[in-house]
Amino acid sequence: MRVHSMPQNDDARTLIAKTIVMRARSLLAGCAILGALVAATAVAQMSPAPNLDTRLKHLELELRCLVCQNQTLADSNAPLAEDLRREVRELAVAGRSDNEIRAFLTARYGDFVLYDPPVQRNTWLLWFGPFVLLAGGALMWWRIGRTSADELVAPDATPTDERDAAARGQALLK
Amino acid sequence: MRSAWKWSLPLAIFVALIVFLYIGLFRDPREVPSPLIGKAAPAFSLRELHAPGKMLTTADMRGKVWLLNVWASWCESCRVEHPLLVQMARENIAPIVGLNYKDKDDLGKAWLAERGDPYAVSVVDADGRVGIDWGVYGVPETFVVDKAGMIRYKQIGPVTADALQNKIVPLIRALQKES
Numbered sequence: 001m002r003v004h005s006m007p008q009n010d011d012a013r014t015l016i017a018k019t020i021v022m023r024a025r026s027l028l029a030g031c032a033i034l035g036a037l038v039a040a041t042a043v044a045q046m047s048p049a050p051n052l053d054t055r056l057k058h059l060e061l062e063l064r065c066l067v068c069q070n071q072t073l074a075d076s077n078a079p080l081a082e083d084l085r086r087e088v089r090e091l092a093v094a095g096r097s098d099n100e101i102r103a104f105l106t107a108r109y110g111d112f113v114l115y116d117p118p119v120q121r122n123t124w125l126l127w128f129g130p131f132v133l134l135a136g137g138a139l140m141w142w143r144i145g146r147t148s149a150d151e152l153v154a155p156d157a158t159p160t161d162e163r164d165a166a167a168r169g170q171a172l173l174k
Numbered sequence: 175m176r177s178a179w180k181w182s183l184p185l186a187i188f189v190a191l192i193v194f195l196y197i198g199l200f201r202d203p204r205e206v207p208s209p210l211i212g213k214a215a216p217a218f219s220l221r222e223l224h225a226p227g228k229m230l231t232t233a234d235m236r237g238k239v240w241l242l243n244v245w246a247s248w249c250e251s252c253r254v255e256h257p258l259l260v261q262m263a264r265e266n267i268a269p270i271v272g273l274n275y276k277d278k279d280d281l282g283k284a285w286l287a288e289r290g291d292p293y294a295v296s297v298v299d300a301d302g303r304v305g306i307d308w309g310v311y312g313v314p315e316t317f318v319v320d321k322a323g324m325i326r327y328k329q330i331g332p333v334t335a336d337a338l339q340n341k342i343v344p345l346i347r348a349l350q351k352e353s
Contacts, residue, residue, distance in 0.1 A: 066206060066311035079276070080311055083302045108309040110209040 056089055059098055063088075063105060064113050072115065208309050208328045215242075215319045216307035223274055223282055223296035230271070230297050232323060239349045241270045241342075242317040243293070243333075244305060246277040247285040249313040255332035256289050262338065263292035268346045272296040275305050275313055318342060320349045 057074060063084070065076035073081050073088070084105070091101045105113045117123050210216070219231040243259060245252040263270060272293035274282040279298065286296070299305055308317065318327040327345055329337055 069203065080302070083306060087303075087306055107209060108306060109311065110206060110309075112206045 052089075052092060055098075056085075056092060059088060059092075059101060060085060062115050063102075064115055066109055066113065204312075205330050206311065208325075208330075210309050210325050211328060213325060215317070215323050215325050216304070218297075218299075218304045218307065220273075220297035220299060220304060223272075223279060223298050226279075230295050235269075235271070235319065236323055237321050239268050239321055239346050240294075240319050241268055241346075242273055242308070242319060243270050244273045244275050244308075244310050244313050244315045246275045246313050247281040248277065251332045252314045253289070255314055255316075255334075256292070258333050258335060258338055259292040260290040262343075263294075267343060268350070269294035273304065273308075274298050275310065276300065276302045316342075318345055318349070321352060 060074035061072050063073040065071045065073050065078055065081040065084075067078035067080050068076050071078075071081075073084055087104075088101055091104060096104070102114065111117055111123075117126060119127050215232055217232045219229050222228045222230055245256075259270060262268075270293050272286075272291075272295070274296055276299070282296070282298075286293075302310075308315075312330065314332055316329040316333050317325050320326050326349060327342065329342065333342065
């Protein structure tokens, strides 16, 4: 006799098979529900509504309000800023890309509306000037450093006290 | 030779910096140059202030040198330039189209009735959309448009006697001679 009992008859076997099938089914159903939930959230994220606000906020933070020039479109309460925010929102809802919206505004107000000026010929000085100044400063620093080092190793450099003392000591010992 | 460089180079940089700062002193940062100058005037079709059934379009102004003056009854500096515009209209220099920007019709009409109406036509831009198309960021602003419908000049802020005499009127006269 087996100590470890297992159902042996056919009824028991079909019962086990049935249970396994049922378990598998409920597992599959669970997976399907989970999958559907994941898909639903993905669809929700793809739809414009929840993302539009963050996108607009992002865009408005890089656009200048022309009335209060040190404020972004997002920060300004000026009526023109409100109108421009409305315009930007409408363009975004109409499916225009961020670049198209920027182009819409620069065509009317110039590059000044962009807080991040584009790299083009008339902004080269703005973009690269600081690096030119830095390189110039580094060059001057290097040259000044080199000349003072030259002076230090020059033979007529002032003798140190120690050297004097050593010489006097030598003289006394003789 | 080297010592000459030692003092002349920093001096040159210093002088260049002073020149830039000096020029900067006399430039108004509020004046943003319009990218629309030399480009076609943005088209509009707007209802007239005094005849709400009628529309004025930019196409109606083809073949004429004209001015677009952006104004509003709530605008303080419009009061400053207004006598000059009235004077200009009296001298028949060029038709002025008044763009009543973000205003209420009755307030705008009362304002014109009180101060004189220099405009050949007044049109209503109640929500400021045409203003945005024209790059308007403050009131008043005045544009000079040539016969082909191209913007040739923009006055930001009130028209001054000086700007009128030295820039706007000579420009209109020159543009009117163009075919």
